Amino acid sequence: MLHTRRTFLVPLPPRQARMTVVTRFAPTPTRFLHIGGARTALFNWLYARHTGGQFLLRIEDTDRKRSTEEAKAAIIDGLEWLGIDWDGDIVYQSERADRHAEVAHAMLEAGNAYHCWCTPEVLQTMRETAKADGRQPRYDGTWRDRDPSEAPDGVDPVVRLRAPREGETVIDDAVQGKVVTANTQLDDMILLRADGTPTYMLSVVVDDHDMGITHIIRGDDHLTNAARQAQIYRAMGWDVPTFAHIPLIHGADGAKLSKRHGALGVDAYRDMGYLPEAIRNYLLRLGWSHGDDEIISTEQAIEWFDLGDVNKGAARFDFAKLDNLNAQYIKTAEAGRLLGLIAPLIEADTGVTPSAAARKRLAAGLDGLRSRSKTILELAENAKIYSSDRPLEFEEKAAVLLDPDARGRLAALRTALEDHDDWTEEALETAVKGHAETQDLKLGLIAQPLRAVLTGRTASPGIFEVMAVLGKDETLGRLADAA
RNA sequence: GACCCCAUCGUCUAGUCCGGUCCAGGACGUCACCCUUUCAAGGUGAAAACACGGGUUCGAAUCCCGUUGGGGUCGCCA
CATH class of the missing domain: 1.10.10.350 (Arc Repressor Mutant, subunit A)
Structure with a gap:
């Protein structure tokens, strides 16, 4: 486990000088590795491998009561199952809170941040009245220029970024193109909470900077955050990494893949009998393409993958196509592997460990079975004609x-x-x-x-x-x- | 609601950046036929799309504007 690797704290050379690409996958360990996260990880991994760079893993467990050990394990399991390996040690964001605070204090000293004594309740009413007046529900900058001596007693202040109030913040996104946000749309975000802990906005920026991330490839849902984060980078005088916001994956109905419908963990796909290479291939083709190629090996994917070929629009998840891909990979998968995969399933289903004779039959009959199976589950089911010993059960x-x-x-x-x-x-x-x-x-x-x-x-x-x-x-x- | 993003067959997409070779190509799915002892697989073929409206241009899926539709974000969550 790592813990604040010193190397991360060493000032990095200017971006142009370090030509190596460094990407990262930064999941929140609240649940499993869902399919959208898997694709984000895949794209980051592919891009790093394509460019000969590094792919790092950071667990964003900045507590919040929601992070769990099980979720961490599930995410790591998921990545391993998918064959996505990361470089170096895993960075745990929770262990870096001191550094985050250190950066916030540096900004405070430089005048790029300030204390704000508005309580959550005050903020709440501020938002409500703003909305009622038809204005944007944003922090109004009450304490931006107010004298700290006027601070109320008994209230711990938060630290806010002194964001530019005029002009615009421009992100040159590698996928979405130029995205311009008027600075009036962005309020002075909180960097440090009243209890001194860092907020997500601060943490990501500091970690990405310290880890030397050059390309932030993540879901589209973070696009709005990019402008805010760019402001922190600039306030610290750091190079802003290249952002690449990839489109989200939607359910078959076109709605966002939510917990409610379809947002399954990769382990669920494994349990449904999908091969990791099929999932990888499928996810790769969701939002990315290389001409008319459909069956793409990982080697080819690494050779071909580039950010410029990523689509901008969201894609729907289609099980029928995944099934087809899976069937194709089953057709060419190594026999021993397939046999190893179905054995425990048959055993669990029948309660009987296949006899030696049954295993022999299974091995001999496998090729006739694979063209009739779209998933490992189906393969196991079909295989029972060989694995079962007499007398047979009849449909x-x-x-x-x-x-x-x-x-x-x-x-x-x-x-x-x-x-x-x-x-x-x-x-x-x-x-x-x-x-x-x-x-x-x-x-x-x-x-x-x-x-x-x-x-x-x-x-x-x-x-x-x-x-x-x-x-x-x-x-x-x-x-x-x-x- | 405000801001931002997106928009080619049912679905994933090629083509869009550098307008003409696109009466729009591939894949999945669907349908038909072939193969066949069954079911698959495989083979052949078919139906199926440039959201709409304005421009610009000799010419637009490709460029511009608007409309509509979809999505995302508006927390002392990440």
């Missing part, structure tokens, strides 16, 4: 298929198969088709009941493949169970 529709006639046909087939020894897919196909011909039956009349009896279902991989994967003993055994 309603499969059971219906096994009427007396069908059972009779299967019994005949079983007898015919008993002497068959070449248990390869091709040979079995020839054998079963041959058998159907001698019985003068359409293949479907045999194949469908066969599928039902062998898998307990009406949909499965090719039936001859299933037979081959099952092996002779298991195939005949399952046949015997029902025929």
Whole structure:
């Protein structure tokens, strides 16, 4: 754990001189790593890797009673699961409160900040009357030029920034372009609370500066904050980093992704059976593109990613497209990994640890299963036709298929198969088709009941493949169970 | 409400900066057909968009203005 790394306090060379890009992801540990945060982290990470720079992680746990250890762990877990690694030690904002205060005091001394004795109650009424009068609900600068000797007794003052009252603050955003804010829109924000603790506005600026952040890539919802933060940088005579406000992700209904609907943690996506590379690819394409490319490896993403290609408008989250991407990654994922992923799911579902024979079948049948699965959950579900030991459970529709006639046909087939020894897919196909011909039956009349009896279902991989994967003993055994 | 941001198929987007090659391209989804013992996968094809209104220009998805719509921010939260 770190704690005020000295290096951060050493004055940094001017921006032009340190050509290395430094980005950061600065989540608040109040809940899990939600999908929007994941994308912000991804973009920061990608940009740092693309430029050969650094990607830092800062936990903004400036207490507030809401930060929890669980949330911190969940965020770190989420990042790790997504394959997003950070450079150096994690910076905990709460451990830097002294430095934040130090900066505020420096501003006080330089005259760029001042004490204000307005209580929250006074401020509250100030806002209310302003609103009632049709004015903006802002701090009116009561104590900006008032003599501190007039300070009321028994009130601890806050420290406010002496912000410029005229002119405008301009942000040259790498994504949004030039954003101009009239300084009259910005009031003198609080830097230090009455209890001496720093506010978010001060903390971010000080931390970003001390950490040498060159590019602040974050959600659009911070765009308005950028102007205010720029004022703090300027008051301290610091270089203002490059801002890049990326659009927010909206739910399928177009509304903001809120706690209420759809704002899930990345762990939820993992539990729904999505592969981290699919999530990464999907998130990457939400608001960013590289021509017509859709399937983009992480290596390519790092090579191609640039801020200039990030869109300005918000994008809606679409599970259908995520499913498609996930399916594509499942198709090419390494077999051992997939097997490892589904084993615990099958076990949890059936309460049985797959037997050695079952695992063998699973490995043999995996390729026929993956093209039929959009998620790991589906894969595990589909895999049960191989993992289950006899006797099988039958789906309603499969059971219906096994009427007396069908059972009779299967019994005949079983007898015919008993002497068959070449248990390869091709040979079995020839054998079963041959058998159907001698019985003068359409293949479907045999194949469908066969599928039902062998898998307990009406949909499965090719039936001859299933037979081959099952092996002779298991195939005949399952046949015997029902025929 | 004020301020700020945004606006191409249902969705993600290419094209917009440096107007003409765009009666707008790709992907997902949808539909049809092919393949096929089932379900997928795969293949082929189809329907599907420049929000609206004004300009500027020989010419605008591309530039300007307005309207509408959507979003964000207005805390001694982060």
